[in-house]
Amino acid sequence: MSFAWRWMHENLQLVILLAIVSLALSFMLMVLLNVTAKKEIALVVNGQHRQVETTHRTLQHLLDEQAILVGAHDYISASPLSEIKDGDMIRIDHAVPVHVTADGQTKTVYTTASTVQDVIKANQITISEHDKVFPSPDTAINGDMDIKIVRVEKKLEERQLTVPFQIVTKEDPTLAAGKEKLVQKGQEGVVIQKIENIFQDGKLVSSVMVDKTVQNETKDKIVAVGTKKETPQVTVLSAKSPDMATTTKNDVTFSYKKVLKNVSLTAYSAEEDGIGTKTASGTRVTEGRTIAVDTKVIPMGWWVYIEGIGFRRAEDKGGAIKGNKIDVYIDSLKEAKRFGRKKGHTVYVIGPNKPEAS
Structure with missing residues (x-):
């Protein structure tokens, strides 16, 4: 066994310790390099x-x-x-503040949403079909923006309206003038309207009629108005007709057979073309005495007293003298024209004899 191997064998624990230290140093070096590396x-x-x-x-x-x-x-x-x-x-x-108004309340929320629609969704605000959003949902968000939600509600309402009837008059030649007769009773109509009321945040902003139904038809009231002219009843006077009463005019007291009200007076003259000096009764026209009358009203030859004029005698007649109309004779044509037409006179029909002062 060589010296190196014998030494390692004899110092095994030291070798292991050196290996562990070496690995730790390597790891620490790698960590340090990783921490200090730029990213x-x-x-x-x-x-x-x-x-x-x-x-x-x-x-x-x-x-x-x-x-x-x-x-x-x-x-x-x-x-x-x-x-x-x-x-x-x-x-x-970074979140920005926006102010959201809905259902009568305003609150400030912080949001990173990009549009108004995103803010509404993030805050779980329900939008119905008719509700209005200001500004529009696709508007981009900016700081301190005001978002308003207007609640729109549509309600249908039924209204019952009464339609008054009209009064229609029709002339009836078979009915006496001035008389009226009911031909058809009037009937009011009934109309049912459907009104759509639109509310914004609980306030009524508009009402529109969307439908109309006629429940009862209107019937006009028809009234017949008479146009038939009745022939006036003429009282035929004679000397035997009873006197109505006695009166005194211009210090003359006399009895009279009849009183004519609202008599119309005109004047005529012998100077007019076609007017002679002889009357229809055969007398000569005389100013202050002669008058022309409707003999169905005042008999020929009878005396009358005309309020404002005096005593006159019915001695003449004319085609235009009808009913309560008297034509007073005046010699001068100029004065006759100046006399003109006078209305509203009262005439007392006396009889064939002129009253004399007592």
Whole structure:
């Protein structure tokens, strides 16, 4: 056995100890080399890319080295306590505050979401079909943004409306003038409307009629109005007709057979073409005495007293003198025209004899 082998045999324990120490030193050297070796890490902070070199072993040490703070609401792609390796990519998104108003309440939330829709989803806010979101769901998030959710509710309502009937008049030639007769009773109509009421956050903002049904038809009230002109009843006067009463006019007291109300007065003159000086009764026209009358109302030759005019005698007649109308004779055509037409006179029909003052 050579000297070396004999020595190793005699000092086996020492050899083993030296081997263990050698291995430990090698391991420590490898660890030291690994710790002190530079690593290239890709950092993406709020969407901004940058490459950094570090000799640190954990992510937290790298963040401290780069003065990057990570809050409770921020997003980080790996645990700060995890070891980093060369070529790793670390993503960090810092949360921003946004103000969300919904259901009458406003709260501030911190989010790393990229759109309004993501914020709504992350906060478990339910959006119905008709609800409105401001700004629109696809709007990008920025700090201190206001997000408002308007609750929209549609409700159908039925309304019953009464439609009034119209009154329709129709002329009836078989009915006396001034008389009325009910032909058809009026009936109110009933209409059922369907109204869509739209509420935003509980407040009514619009009402629209979406349907209409006629429940009862409207019937007009029809009234017949008489147009038939009745032939006036004419009382035929004679000297034997009884007196109605006695009155005094211009200091003359007389009895009369009849009183005519609302008599219309006109005047005529012998100077007019076609008017002669002889009356229909055969007398000569005389101003202050002669009048033309409707002999069905005032008998020919009878005296009358005209309020505002005086005593006159029915001595003439004319085609235009009908009913309660009297034509007073005046010599002057100019004065006759000036007389014009006078209405509303009262006339006392006396008889064939002129009253005389007592």
